[in-house]
């Protein structure tokens with residue numbers, strides 16, 4: 001349904017999107033994630049025909065994204081969606097339906113269905129007086145007035161309260177169930193994990209990971225083992241057993257005091273055995289081992305922490321115009337705490 005091949009977008013000597021290639025199947029929810037300035041909006045606007053690529057192409061529903069006919073198959077929700085404040089939700093949506101030449105009876109039924117499903121109250125209140133969540137819902141309903149096959153949503157749940165966010169995410173799932181193809185960008189990885197069939201992670205204009213969330217975690221993430229001991233593992237004894245050329249061994253690091261226990265984080269079961277030996281040498285024992293699977297956020301933070309070469313034309317890799325860092329990521333809470341919650345525990 002969507003094919004993007006070798007897509008490039010440059011502004012002067014700055015590359016906003018670099019050699020991007022991906023495809024989205026019909027009926028799929030596809031997520032584009034990445035830190036601020038990664039190139040998500042540029043990619044989505046290109047799909048929506050609002051930006052012309054510098055090189056490469058984007059095809060949507062069989063059309064080149066620059067062909068006007070493509071727009072009949074696409075509903076676009078921009079990151080910011082100012083509405084006509086003097087209009088009501090109903091009159092505003094009718095106005096857009098008229099632009100798409102949707103017959104009034106069809107339009108009214110479609111608008112009612114979308115607004116019902118989105119739980120939109122105050123349909124006859126002027127849009128200038130409704131809440132941000134309601135405005136976003138009206139903008140989502142607007143993307144559907146022409147009954148498009150493809151929906152391109154830029155941060156659909158940005159700035160919404162949890163209830164409204166859930167309702168928007170649930171609505172996205174329903175669009176998929178109705179056979180629509182949805183591409184959306186998001187800063188919140190939990191939204192992405194909960195809705196998307198497949199994901200690309202972008203950083204500095206490039207796709208740096210792709211696949212299902214599980215595939216990305218397997219390919220790019222690393223399982224770690226949190227080994228709890230009742231004494232501090234004896235560093236000297238531990239090191240004595242380690243071949244210094246062994247990268248895994250070098251990763252053992254030092255134990256951290258956690259309450260009345262010590263936690264050593266290691267990357268393999270071999271390393272767990274080394275900690276066990278070191279604890280035993282110190283007169284203690286291993287009391288708990290927890291396996292921690294990498295979250296999408298872990299992978300994301302690893303990947304976007306790396307500088308990407310050649311974003312600027314001419315080969316330089318200077319800082320992004322926005323000063324991109326992973327700080328743009330909405331971490332949405334305490335990472336370690338969540339990781340512990342997600343942990344599968346294995347007793348000794």
Ligand SMILES: Nc1ncnc2c1ncn2[C@@H]1O[C@H](COP(=O)(O)OP(=O)(O)OP(=O)(O)O)[C@@H](O)[C@H]1O
Nearest residue numbers: 011016035036037038039040041042043320321322
């Ligand atoms: N018209 C433009 N002229 C110059 N640079 C631009 C233009 N539009 C976007 N950029 C730059 O291209 C880069 C990618 O921008 P884009 O909006 O696609 O990022 P994004 O991933 O959507 O970021 P955010 O999460 O902050 O919305 C940014 O560094 C941005 O400053």
